Amino acid sequence: MKILVPVKRVVDTNVKIRVKADGTGVDLANVKMSMNPFDEIAVEEALRLKEAGKATEVVVVSIGSDKSAETLRTGLAMGADRAILVKTDAATVEPLAVAKLLQGRRSTRKSRAWSSSASRRSTTIRNQTGQMLAALLGWPQATFASKVVLGDGQVDVTREVDGGLETLRLQLPAIVTTDLRLNEPRYASLPNIMKAKKKPLDETTPETLGVDASPRLTVLKTVEPTGRTAGVKLGSVDELVAKLKQAGVL
Amino acid sequence: MATLILAEHDDAHLNEATAKALTAALALGQPVDILVAGHQAKAAADAAAQLSGVRAVLLADGESLANRRAEPLADLIVSLADKYDAIVVPATSTGKNVAPRVAALLDVMQVSEISKVVAPDTFERPIYAGNAIETVQSRDKKLVITVRIAAFPAAALGGSAPVETIAAPDDKGLSSFVGADLSVSDRPELASAKVIVSGGRALGSAEKFQEVIAPLADQLKAAIGASRAAVDAGYAPNDWQVGQTGKVVAPDLYIAIGISGAIQHLAGMKDSKVIVAINKDGDAPIFQVADYGLVDDLFEVVPALTKALAN
Ligand SMILES: Cc1cc2nc3c(=O)[nH]c(=O)nc-3n(C[C@@H](O)[C@H](O)[C@H](O)COP(=O)(O)OP(=O)(O)OC[C@H]3O[C@@H](n4cnc5c(N)ncnc54)[C@H](O)[C@@H]3O)c2cc1C
Ligand SMILES: Nc1ncnc2c1ncn2[C@@H]1O[C@H](COP(=O)(O)O)[C@@H](O)[C@H]1O
Numbered sequence: 120m121k122i123l124v125p126v127k128r129v130v131d132t133n134v135k136i137r138v139k140a141d142g143t144g145v146d147l148a149n150v151k152m153s154m155n156p157f158d159e160i161a162v163e164e165a166l167r168l169k170e171a172g173k174a175t176e177v178v179v180v181s182i183g184s185d186k187s188a189e190t191l192r193t194g195l196a197m198g199a200d201r202a203i204l205v206k207t208d209a210a211t212v213e214p215l216a217v218a219k220l221l222q223g224r225r226s227t228r229k230s231r232a233w234s235s236s237a238s239r240r241s242t243t244i245r246n247q248t249g250q251m252l253a254a255l256l257g258w259p260q261a262t263f264a265s266k267v268v269l270g271d272g273q274v275d276v277t278r279e280v281d282g283g284l285e286t287l288r289l290q291l292p293a294i295v296t297t298d299l300r301l302n303e304p305r306y307a308s309l310p311n312i313m314k315a316k317k318k319p320l321d322e323t324t325p326e327t328l329g330v331d332a333s334p335r336l337t338v339l340k341t342v343e344p345t346g347r348t349a350g351v352k353l354g355s356v357d358e359l360v361a362k363l364k365q366a367g368v369l
Numbered sequence: 370m371a372t373l374i375l376a377e378h379d380d381a382h383l384n385e386a387t388a389k390a391l392t393a394a395l396a397l398g399q400p401v402d403i404l405v406a407g408h409q410a411k412a413a414a415d416a417a418a419q420l421s422g423v424r425a426v427l428l429a430d431g432e433s434l435a436n437r438r439a440e441p442l443a444d445l446i447v448s449l450a451d452k453y454d455a456i457v458v459p460a461t462s463t464g465k466n467v468a469p470r471v472a473a474l475l476d477v478m479q480v481s482e483i484s485k486v487v488a489p490d491t492f493e494r495p496i497y498a499g500n501a502i503e504t505v506q507s508r509d510k511k512l513v514i515t516v517r518i519a520a521f522p523a524a525a526l527g528g529s530a531p532v533e534t535i536a537a538p539d540d541k542g543l544s545s546f547v548g549a550d551l552s553v554s555d556r557p558e559l560a561s562a563k564v565i566v567s568g569g570r571a572l573g574s575a576e577k578f579q580e581v582i583a584p585l586a587d588q589l590k591a592a593i594g595a596s597r598a599a600v601d602a603g604y605a606p607n608d609w610q611v612g613q614t615g616k617v618v619a620p621d622l623y624i625a626i627g628i629s630g631a632i633q634h635l636a637g638m639k640d641s642k643v644i645v646a647i648n649k650d651g652d653a654p655i656f657q658v659a660d661y662g663l664v665d666d667l668f669e670v671v672p673a674l675t676k677a678l679a680n
Contacts, residue, residue: 135632136497145501214469215478247479250439250469259543260439262466265607275547280462281560281616282379283608286547287438293543299614300601335478339504344495347639350660352651356673359645362661368564368622368643369589369678 120291121176122165124199125221125248126158128183128190142340154190156304159197160297163304164267166198173269176200182217184208188320195315196307202320209332216325216332218251223328249296259289265300371424372397373453375446375468376405377461378413380435385561386459388523391420393516394457395524396486400424403530404449406442406537408435414532423530431537436546437463443470444538450475455489455512461560468515477509484520498613498636518560519619519640552608559592559609564622567594567611567638570602571627571648571667578604581668582626585675594618594638596628612637627667630655647671 130136131151139146154162168174179194181187182205191202205220212220246262253260261276265284268275277286279298289295307315325332353359363369372394377386387403394401401422405414406429414428427449433441446456446467456471458464460482472479484502485493491506492514559565566586572578578599586593595605597612611618613636623641628634630646630653638644639658646659647667656662663670 130497132633136500138501145497213478215473215476218473246465247469247472247481250466251473253439254443254470254473257543260466260470261544262439263462278462279607280549281608283549283551283606285436285549285551288545288547290543299597300607335507335509336480337506337508339491339506341496341501341503344499344502347644347658349657350644350662352656352662352664356663356670356677359661359663359674360677363622363643363645366643366660 120174121178122168122174123178123180123221124158124161124165124194125217126162126179126181126190126194127155128152128181128187129155132156138341138343142342144338144341152186152190154193156299157297158194159304160299160301161295162194162197162199163302164297166305167302168269169198178203180205180221182207182212182220191320192312192315193307195318195320196312197305198311199318201318204320204322205328206322206324207332209334211334212332213334213336214247214251215335216330217248218255219330220325220328220332221248221252222255223330246296249294253294256292256294258293259287260294260296261287261289262296263298264295265298267295267301370454371400371402371452372455372457373427373446373449374401374403375442375456375458375464376403376413376417377459377463378405378407378410378417380407380410381412383413383416384459384461385523385558386461386464386518387417388420389518389521390457390459390516391422391524392521393483393486393514394455395422397455397457397489397512399455399489402427402453404429404446406434406437406445408432410434411532418530418532419526419528420530421525421528423528426530426532427535428532429535429537433540434537436549437467438544438546439467439470440543441538441540442467443474444541446471447474448538449535450511453511455514458513458515459518460515461518464515468513472513475511475513477511477513478507479513479515480505480507481515482517483514484517495636498632499639500632517617519617523561552606556586557590557592559594559611559616559618562592562618562620564589564591564624565594565611565618565620565638565641566591566624566626567596567628568599568605568626569596569628570598570604572599572604575604577668581671585624585671585678588675588678589622589624591622591624592620594623596631596634625655625659626671628655629653630658647674
């Protein structure tokens with residue numbers, strides 16, 4: 120069984136982004152970029168299945184510029200077997216286009232078994248790609264996975280939902296998208312980082328895959344939210360109670 | 370044409386997220402129908418019919434729709450889509466699960482988590498954990514929108530829309546429901562509570578969390594929330610989590626106790642009307658968004674606050 124893990128290069132979660140003063144977007148010049156943490160978790164889960172003898176190959180794929188190759192190398196250094204870069208210099212590749220590109224890859228269609236673990240939620244609130252890919256392939260899906268148990272021809276996935284937890288059984292092949300509580304991803308060791316440089320990294324393009332990746336949404340402007348300002352620090356509980364009464368919230 | 374809302378409900382009860390999505394849907398300026406998809410969900414459909422401004426409620430009732438699995442639910446919505454030019458889904462865990470599946474089947478790009486309707490094809494939405502607000506315009510022929518429910522007021526009651534029964538889809542057997550472990554509580558629901566008391570890693574254990582947070586929440590008739598660190602450490606269940614990967618809330622009063630105020634937590638609560646922070650580190654970032662702060666040990670201050678409120 121093969122596992123395909125899409126990995127995305129995103130603004131590092133520790134970076135506080137800045138909105139450009141002219142309203143044209145977010146300033147990404149010289150900002151630290153990393154593999155989306157949900158994708159790291161998806162890679163980790165795939166590697167654990169391989170190490171348990173339940174998967175034969177873990178393939179990481181990224182859609183983006185040459186820089187996304189670094190993200191793929193990170194996945195290879197963690198232990199993925201090979202990588203595919205769908206190269207595009209487009210500033211925006213929307214989730215629908217990403218899903219189509221993933222669907223367009225021959226090996227996705229051929230992979231007899233599960234699973235693309237795509238990730239959940241982004242710096243850009245998308246959380247759509249996995250579900251979209253599942254729809255295009257006609258596969259079942261389980262989002263927000265916090266536990267994955269692989270069986271014979273099926274996978275049981277425990278999901279974090281608004282009311283608590285629920286467990287679904289999916290027929291393979293399937294799409295599983297990760298929650299942060301699924302596992303603790305490993306760090307790549309130095310020898311593995313060296314080895315990753317020799318692992319295969321193939322390149323293709325949206326054109327080769329026959330996918331029109333042009334955006335459907337137009338961003339008209341991007342502004343800073345109307346911020347909150349720091350309030351007052353109070354000296355005692357009684358003062359707090361008085362303030363809350365004044366504010367009309369008690 | 371018209372707008373279709375996917376109702377958020379548990380068959381027996383209609384969730385307030387539906388009324389909030391209705392406010393967003395009405396802003397599109399078209400007649401609005403509500404789809405109630407479930408199993409033995411007549412009660413939820415009847416409740417939806419009472420929302421003001423609804424043209425009709427469509428009730429699809431059948432076993433394939435029990436537990437609202439994405440595959441049959443998306444098939445159902447897609448089968449209705451011809452008659453609508455917008456499909457509006459509350460951004461709950463069910464909505465976020467199914468809406469992109471619908472969008473892909475319709476070949477449209479979803480507009481996610483809108484916080485404002487600017488024009489029928491133009492919307493505002495927060496991005497980068499709420500650190501930027503983006504205005505986007507869709508060029509698709511049909512709209513699939515998810516609605517950030519904390520950003521919209523609930524539509525009023527007072528309607529009496531007809532309830533029309535429609536067929537439930539066949540189950541293709543791609544997935545099945547194994548079971549659920551859902552929280553039961555007498556407290557208000559986190560997503561719609563007027564007051565929320567939230568605890569962080571500082572609480573130190575599930576026992577202390579209960580011992581310190583619960584009495585204050587009882588006193589205020591509040592919902593209980595938690596930081597991701599508190600949930601990861603097992604002090605609180607996952608459905609209490611507030612933040613970018615938890616629930617986005619906007620109560621009248623939010624009390625953050627032993628929570629540092631990481632950007633991902635703020636993303637879930639910084640639109641609250643009044644924020645109170647209790648933290649022994651006066652430099653904690655939570656104070657940058659708090660209206661009122663107490664720089665003190667929570668184990669002393671919180672019981673004292675609970676007591677002061679009881680008097
Ligand atoms: C402690 C901690 C807490 C956090 N809390 C939150 C939080 O509360 N909320 C939150 O949103 N984030 C949180 N984050 C992380 C967040 O900042 C991630 O960057 C984000 O979730 C990225 O999602 P996405 O773009 O993949 O979204 P989606 O739209 O869900 O896309 C999903 C996936 O599709 C695939 N994909 C998309 N584009 C490409 C491409 N070009 N190439 C290959 N594959 C692609 C990838 O798998 C991609 O990630 C947290 C991080 C940490 C460390
Ligand atoms: N006993 C305490 N009372 C008040 N604040 C505390 C206490 N212990 C730790 N904290 C704060 O709680 C925060 C922990 O944040 P977090 O880990 O994000 O939940 C930190 O800002 C600490 O300074």
